[in-house]
Amino acid sequence: MNTAILNSTLAMIDKLKTVCADFGLANDSSEYKIITESFLYKYLNDRMLHELGKLPEFEGCKGVSAIGERYRSLDADARAMLPYELGTTAIIRPEWTVAALFNRQNEEGFAKTFDEALLGIAADNIDVYAVKAGAESITLFQGVSRFIVEEYKRDGFCSALINVLADFSFADAFSQGYDFFSQVFEYLIKDYNKDSGSYGEYFTPHAIASIMARILAPEGDSDVTVYDPAAGSGTLVLALAHQLGEGNCTVYTQDRSQKANEFMRLNLILNGQVASLANVVHDDTLVSPRHLTKDGTALKTFDYIVSNPPFKADFSSSRDLLASEKYGKRFWAGVPKIPAKNPDKMAIYLMFLQHIVDSMKPGGRAAIVVPTGFLTAKSRIETTIRENMVDSGMLRGVVSMPSNIFANTGTNVSIIFLDRSKQYDKALLMDASKLGSKEKVGKNQRTVLADGEIARIIDVFNRVEEQDDFSVLADYDDIKAKRYSFSAGQYFEVKIEYEDITPEQFREEMETRMGTLRDLWAEGERLQQEIEEQMKAVRLA
Structure with missing residues (x-):
């Protein structure tokens, strides 16, 4: 990975944030929309020019400026053919390119010109780049000047944005891969993910994403589907797609958070998964699952499922509906009750677990982040779900992670691995809770795993290796005898030195x-x- 290119990209993001701060929008709820729309507009502009440079009619054009000049000189018929030649690359009309807007920034009413360009690009590319929201679509851009209350400042605001964009080029970044763009994406949204932990806006650390992906598909795979019913910003599905090979899978996601879905779309675009954008759905997965069979009568099933579902949230408005006969088949273990004094403490992750089990293909695999307390909980719903995983022979294993692996929550988490490609009679239970080192993140403390520790977890799990006080291969009969406990510590051999x-x-x-x-x-x-x-x-x- 080229550090110089990464640093210049991050510097461009910082400059966009500075513009927002200069116009009084630092930490405003609208800031993330302005930053992500501006960044994405520039990315799509440069990506189009990059792809145009590969076409025969642009042969001999040296540099972005020459490609832009040739593009502006194309006649209407030649431009009409570009969607067929460029595939899923967004098409931006010549008058809406960054270079064209840069040249018009001193015109009166430039803010309107800038927004009209963004809205026009969104409309032209709606078939590929929109996110489904129920029966409607959320388009690529909604415009940015509207967030400046004083109208007389809007032209200057949009002029400042276009200057930052024109002063930067993605040309050298397109040769970079997943590791590069995953860092850019994380940096881009880090200030706007502070409410992580509310429904649909979880941000999963890359260490966990990597562990899940490399255990699920150590050798990669081809022509498969990947699904996350609570996708958030897409860290898990993108890590797995990279492990499988970006061209080897189709991604499907759903989340009821609009912000999360906007981040999800951006993440897919940056990581070469534009073909999967049509499968990004903004809606409530529990109440209205949108990924269904062709006849619409059952859940669509997938080859791979990864998820870090919200552990607790207020679902009081739909709890009785979800507990009704209409949903009885999908929530076969039951629907948790609403805590009387704390409705936002409803354990809805239990419903996602049931949904995920029912969304697995007969040979499918899944990895799900759960609170570690789930591994030994004695309540009816938790026990019934664990019984199902064992009695059906699909529990491959469990990894209990260190505390504070998430900087924004003290909840201890574990990863459950399910596999329907074979019948298991033993499960590898791992206690990795003692690994990692502490680092300060804002006011919180986070546990960070070293590369060697991540490799150890993956290698020991994939080799099904037992290590003293770290991993144990537990027989299903022993698991049943211990009331379906998935806690590794209950199966470690007690050794007496003599x-x-x-x-x-x-x-x-x-x-x-x-x-x-x-x-x-x-x-x-x-x-x-x-x-x-x-x-x-x-x-x-």
């Missing part, structure tokens, strides 16, 4: 220890006598 000694050595050791005991008893009697004398003196006084 050494062979002669009878004479034994007698000497016993005499030494008895001598020590006699000394302790004598000391105890002396102290007792001293205490009694002091108490007697107090009474006499």
Whole structure:
């Protein structure tokens, strides 16, 4: 990965944030929309020019400026053919390119011109780049100047944005891969993910994403589907898609958070998964699952499922509906009750677990992040779900992670691995809770796993290797005997250290220890006598 290109890209993001700060929008709820729309507009502009440069009619064009000039000179018929030549690459009309807008920034009403360009690009590319929201679509751009309350400042605001964009080029970044763009994406949204932990906006650390992907598909795969019913910003599905090979899979996601879906779309675009954008759905997975069979009568099933579902959230408005007969088949273990005093503490991850189990293909695999408490919980729903995983022979194993692996929550988490490609009768249970080192993240502390520790977890799990006080291969019958506990610690062998000694050595050791005991008893009697004398003196006084 080219560090210089990465640093210049991050610097461009910082400059966009500076523009927002200069116009009073730092930490405003609208800031993330402005930053992500501006960044994405520039990325799509440069990507189009990059792809145009590969076409025969652009042969001989040296540099982005020359490609742009040739593009502007194309006649209407030639431009009409570009969608067929460029495939899923977004098409931006010549008058809406960054270079064209840069040249118009001093015109009166430039803010309107800038927004019209963004809206026009969104409309032109709606078939590929929109996100489904129920029966409607959320388009690529909605415009940015509207967030400036004082209208007279809008032209200057949009002019400042276009100057930052025109001063940067993605040309050298397109040769970079997943590791590059995953870092850019994380940096881009890091300030706008502070409410992680609310429904649909979880941000999963890359260490966990990597562990899940490399255990699920250590050798990659081809022509498969990947699904996350609570996708958030897409960290898990993108890590797995990279492990499988970006051209070897189709991604499907759903999430009820609009912000999360906007981040998800951006993540897919940056990581070469544009063909999967049509499968990104903004809606409530529990109430209205949108990925269904062709006849719409059952859930679509997938080859791979990864998810870090929200653990708790307020679902009081739909809880009774979800517990009704209509949803009985999907939530076969039951629907948790709403805590009377804390409705936002409803354990909805239990419903996602059931949904995920029912969304696996007969040969499918899944990895799900759960609270570690789930592994031993004795409540009916938790126990029923664990029973299903074992009795159906699909529990491959569990990894219990260190505390504070998420900087924004103290909840200990574990990863459950399910596999329907074979019938298991043993599960590898791993306690990795002692790994990692602590680092400060804002006001919180996070546990960070070193590369060697991540490799150890993956290698030990994939080799099904037992290591003292770290991993154990538990027989299903033993798991059933322990009330379906998935906690590794309950299966570790208790080892007693001993050494062979002669009878004479034994007698000497016993005499030494008895001598020590006699000394302790004598000391105890002396102290007792001293205490009694002091108490007697107090009474006499």
